[in-house]
Amino acid sequence: MPKFILNDQEVEAQPGQTIIQAAQDHGVEIPHYCYHADLPIDGNCRMCLVEVEKMPKLTPACTTVVSEGMVVRSANERVKTAVRGVLEFLLINHPVDCPVCDQAGECRLQDYYMVYGLHTSEIPQSLKVRKSKAVDLGPVMLDQERCVECSRCIRFFENVTKTGELQFFGRGDHVRIGTIGNQPLDNPYSGNVAEICPVGALTDHDFRFKARVWFLHSTDSVCGGCSTGCNMRIDHRDGTVFRLQARRNVEVNRSWLCDEGRYSFHELEKGERLLYPLVKNGNGAPAQATWDAAARSVDVRLKEIGANAILGLASPSATNEALFLFKQYLGEQLGATLLDFRTDSEDRRVTEEEDDVLRHRDKHPNTMGALKLNLASAELGGIDGAIRAAREGRARAGVIIYFKPLVRREGDVDAEAKIAELVRSLEYSVVLASHHADWQQQASVVLPVAAWSEEDGSYTNYQGRVQLAAKATEPGGDILPLWEVFAMLLHVSGAESRWMTPDDVFATMAERVEAFQGIQLEQRRWPGALATA
Amino acid sequence: MKREAKVINVSEQSEKGSSTIKDVLGPLVGMGLTLTRMKDNLTGKVAATISYPEERRTYSDRYRGAHILTAREDGSPRCVACYMCATACPADCIYIEPKEVADPLIEKAPARFEIDMLRCVFCGFCVDACPEEAIIMSRETEISAFTREETIWGIDRLMKREELPEFGLGYRPNQELIDSTLAFTPKKPEPKTMAGRVTMKERATKIPHITFEPETGED
Numbered sequence: 001m002p003k004f005i006l007n008d009q010e011v012e013a014q015p016g017q018t019i020i021q022a023a024q025d026h027g028v029e030i031p032h033y034c035y036h037a038d039l040p041i042d043g044n045c046r047m048c049l050v051e052v053e054k055m056p057k058l059t060p061a062c063t064t065v066v067s068e069g070m071v072v073r074s075a076n077e078r079v080k081t082a083v084r085g086v087l088e089f090l091l092i093n094h095p096v097d098c099p100v101c102d103q104a105g106e107c108r109l110q111d112y113y114m115v116y117g118l119h120t121s122e123i124p125q126s127l128k129v130r131k132s133k134a135v136d137l138g139p140v141m142l143d144q145e146r147c148v149e150c151s152r153c154i155r156f157f158e159n160v161t162k163t164g165e166l167q168f169f170g171r172g173d174h175v176r177i178g179t180i181g182n183q184p185l186d187n188p189y190s191g192n193v194a195e196i197c198p199v200g201a202l203t204d205h206d207f208r209f210k211a212r213v214w215f216l217h218s219t220d221s222v223c224g225g226c227s228t229g230c231n232m233r234i235d236h237r238d239g240t241v242f243r244l245q246a247r248r249n250v251e252v253n254r255s256w257l258c259d260e261g262r263y264s265f266h267e268l269e270k271g272e273r274l275l276y277p278l279v280k281n282g283n284g285a286p287a288q289a290t291w292d293a294a295a296r297s298v299d300v301r302l303k304e305i306g307a308n309a310i311l312g313l314a315s316p317s318a319t320n321e322a323l324f325l326f327k328q329y330l331g332e333q334l335g336a337t338l339l340d341f342r343t344d345s346e347d348r349r350v351t352e353e354e355d356d357v358l359r360h361r362d363k364h365p366n367t368m369g370a371l372k373l374n375l376a377s378a379e380l381g382g383i384d385g386a387i388r389a390a391r392e393g394r395a396r397a398g399v400i401i402y403f404k405p406l407v408r409r410e411g412d413v414d415a416e417a418k419i420a421e422l423v424r425s426l427e428y429s430v431v432l433a434s435h436h437a438d439w440q441q442q443a444s445v446v447l448p449v450a451a452w453s454e455e456d457g458s459y460t461n462y463q464g465r466v467q468l469a470a471k472a473t474e475p476g477g478d479i480l481p482l483w484e485v486f487a488m489l490l491h492v493s494g495a496e497s498r499w500m501t502p503d504d505v506f507a508t509m510a511e512r513v514e515a516f517q518g519i520q521l522e523q524r525r526w527p528g529a530l531a532t533a
Numbered sequence: 534m535k536r537e538a539k540v541i542n543v544s545e546q547s548e549k550g551s552s553t554i555k556d557v558l559g560p561l562v563g564m565g566l567t568l569t570r571m572k573d574n575l576t577g578k579v580a581a582t583i584s585y586p587e588e589r590r591t592y593s594d595r596y597r598g599a600h601i602l603t604a605r606e607d608g609s610p611r612c613v614a615c616y617m618c619a620t621a622c623p624a625d626c627i628y629i630e631p632k633e634v635a636d637p638l639i640e641k642a643p644a645r646f647e648i649d650m651l652r653c654v655f656c657g658f659c660v661d662a663c664p665e666e667a668i669i670m671s672r673e674t675e676i677s678a679f680t681r682e683e684t685i686w687g688i689d690r691l692m693k694r695e696e697l698p699e700f701g702l703g704y705r706p707n708q709e710l711i712d713s714t715l716a717f718t719p720k721k722p723e724p725k726t727m728a729g730r731v732t733m734k735e736r737a738t739k740i741p742h743i744t745f746e747p748e749t750g751e752d
Contacts, residue, residue, distance in 0.1 A: 099615030099664050100641040133637035209631040209641055212616045 103200030138184030147201035229461025274448035275477025307335035311395035316364035319457025325486035342382035369460035390425035455481035603713035618659035626652035669705035
């Protein structure tokens with residue numbers, strides 16, 4: 001553990017760490033453009049120059065490894081003058097079109113200019129080197145004039161996806177990034193380059209002109225697109241999700257997201273939302289009901305039909321807390337044994353990789369959680385078994401949870417069709433869903449539940465890592481989070497139900513379920529807590 | 534340091550300056566001024582009030598009235614929907630919806646730009662915040678309407694207004710617009726006979742305004 005002196009304070013660094021990393025660990029921000037924690041070090045932007053005693057010249061903090069007894073100064077006048085000079089060089093050809101630039105508000109050029117620069121430009125607009133603007137590269141928009149040539153995007157495609165779409169062209173003042181012939185990027189991870197671009201050269205096409213970033217509120221969450229469980233930040237305003245940004249977690253997704261996950265929130269905007277509980281009345285027509293009336297009617301009817309004829313089909317997209325209460329209600333309280341969650345071969349696919357960067361084949365965020373809760377019954381064997389049981393009359397009533405998949409795959413239509421068939425085959429069916437679908441007309445009771453980003457809860461990813469996904473937006477109508485629905489059913493059914501928040505549910509779950517034992521609530525937040533096998 | 538308090542003996546002073554002539558004449562002089570004013574008012578020599586709306590006072594060049602969106606050469610709005618005005622607005626009365634423009638040198642323009650004139654507090658922050666000289670203010674004050682919907686002004690109303698020349702331009706960063714033009718032709722307001730106090734008339738046209746030297750970029 002080398003110790004060194006950083007701005008007159010002795011601090012400890014990890015062996016092999018560079019100055020910029022060690023400083024970051026101790027809360028000292030050294031300005032930088034090209035350095036990125038998850039990319040190879042390039043050292044080209046020269047913004048991170050620091051003074052190291054006994055070195056004749058200033059040295060870049062991102063390439064200099066900390067050694068014992070080093071004396072580093074990152075904030076004295078000499079360093080500030082040098083950084084101001086570098087910034088002035090980088091801004092020489094900058095078009096200063098901040099009013100139309102989506103990066104404004106989170107742009108490193110703006111930030112560092114306010115700290116180090118505040119100089120008047122010596123270059124008139126007419127003498128600036130003009131390059132291509134607003135080049136459509138598919139998922140991202142390229143503006144070559146705003147680029148500071150830090151090569152983060154180039155290194156991303158070279159080292160992370162190993163495809164190398166972007167390259168430098170030209171030399172000196174005329175150097176610019178781009179693809180050959182401005183071909184659009186065809187890469188499932190393109191969105192990342194817009195996120196890691198420290199300036200406005202690469203901006204997100206989907207987010208283009210949607211909102212100014214300073215209006216957005218951020219909520220830490222976890223992607224609901226597949227079993228990887230990438231850490232992300234939901235940027236939202238007034239109940240609308242605007243974009244998803246990666247949150248660094250070295251154990252899961254480093255700093256990356258796949259494009260499918262990044263734009264998955266659009267899937268929730270499609271289609272009509274269910275807003276009120278619908279219960280079929282005597283004529284078989286669905287009528288709006290209060291939650292209390294709906295819950296009571298469900299509980300009474302299920303008890304009439306009897307435990308042996310009740311079938312429960314949970315969803316691997318539901319949170320751990322909801323699945324736990326689902327099992328508490330149907331399994332413990334009513335005594336049903338036919339519980340499952342599989343509509344496809346999720347249990348087998350959950351650890352199957354789709355590529356070697358992030359994605360997994362199972363497009364549900366919580367298959368592992370459902371498996372840890374023993375929701376896959378061998379007796380039923382997935383949805384096909386459930387349909388068979390319903391047709392044979394072994395199961396007469398069913399409680400079915402269905403969430404729209406956030407990331408679409410070919411099998412989804414089949415899975416939904418099978419659920420529709422199951423609902424048709426059952427005498428009495430309770431469907432809990434977030435979005436309206438035609439097959440729900442067959443259901444006896446349809447209950448509206450919160451979708452991803454609308455409820456607090458935890459997901460267990462393919463590694464068995466329990467991670468917290470926080471609520472970002474408020475659902476409309478009478479929509480309730482799924483855990484609350486089952487807590488209510490438990491209550492009307494006469495069982496003890498004292499949970500006020502999903503955290504309370506998790507605390508109970510950590511006590512009662514072996515796999516989650518010992519997990520503290522705070523541990524789930526970041527970097528996640530591993531459930532036992 | 535202790536200072537001696539200055540003591541004024543009121544009763545002594547009043548006793549010293551008191552005289553019967555002064556006591557009687559004083560009010561009469563005052564009454565004389567009142568009567569002179571009354572005569573002037575009755576004969577129409579001066580008037581404290583004006584006959585609005587036939588007569589109007591001229592407002593300052595920096596008066597903050599209803600907004601104007603300035604135009605480019607081709608008549609499209611100068612605004613690039615950067616949201617600076619909406620960010621600065623303390624009344625939260627500006628609603629902007631951006632759209633993409635084919636010209637890569639412009640890139641962005643407002644698809645909708647609305648100001649809720651009932652919410653607006655006419656502080657002029659939007660004019661100060663605008664980096665493009667796209668929003669300025671006029672001296673127009675008569676913005677009442679019969680429905681609430683009419684008080685939300687869209688791009689068209691903010692850009693072109695028939696009645697605006699009557700009032701003239703108000704608060705703006707530059708006396709003569711530099712980057713932008715107006716989407717209407719401001720006609721020179723006819724010199725109006727100003728009623729009211731004579732002093733007011735003299736001052737009305739001479740209120741100084743502050744202009745900012747534009748940065749040309751060549752220096």
